[in-house]
Amino acid sequence: MKKLLLLLMIALTGLAPVLMVQAAEPTALDSTEPAHVRSVAERLCRNYFAERYRMMGAECVCDVELDAPEAIQGWSGRWRMHGFATVRNYRSDGNWTAREDAIRGDTQRSAKQKRRQIERERLIKSERIEFEAILSNLDSKPEIDVTLR
Structure with missing residues (x-):
């Protein structure tokens, strides 16, 4: 039926039909978008510094x-980016666990004081x-190429 109406319209008007096509929606994130570039660079830099500045027997936060x-x-x-990395190494051995339990068991200090002391001594x-x-x-x-300043 639609084909018949289309042929009738062409015959009556003498015009060729116009095909209406919708533009395709972008499915993937554009790799040149600065936000995407920055997120990939942050992930790679975090892995780079955590791997190279990790101390043996320590937990590394970057x-x-x-x-x-x-x-x-x-x-x-x-892409070029300037940045700063903060690398913190914390104790994670068995001896530290006993010390942490002793701090947590102290009834003379508030919870905030205990957390601060644990943070100071664990770092x-x-x-x-x-x-x-x-x-x-x-x-x-x-790939990321890092130059220290």
Whole structure:
């Protein structure tokens, strides 16, 4: 029926039918979007610093702060970012667990004082590292090159 109406319309007006096609919606996140570049770079930098600054027998916590990514002129698909990494190493051995239980069992201190003392005594080392990172191969297997400042 629709074909018959279409043929009748073409015959009466003499015009060719116009095909209405909707634009495709983007399904994947654009890899050149700065927010995507920044999230990938943060993840790779966090892994980089946690792996290289981990102390034996310690729990490592790494926080990364990055500036806005900027595209490198002449190198498509490469992004440069300046940032800071804060790496904290905490005790996680069995001897520490006994000490932590003793602090928690103290009835003379408030819960806040106990948490602060545990945090102070558990912390082995804290470092703040300034760096510059270059992110490449964002579409296939992302790679990060870190230069310490």
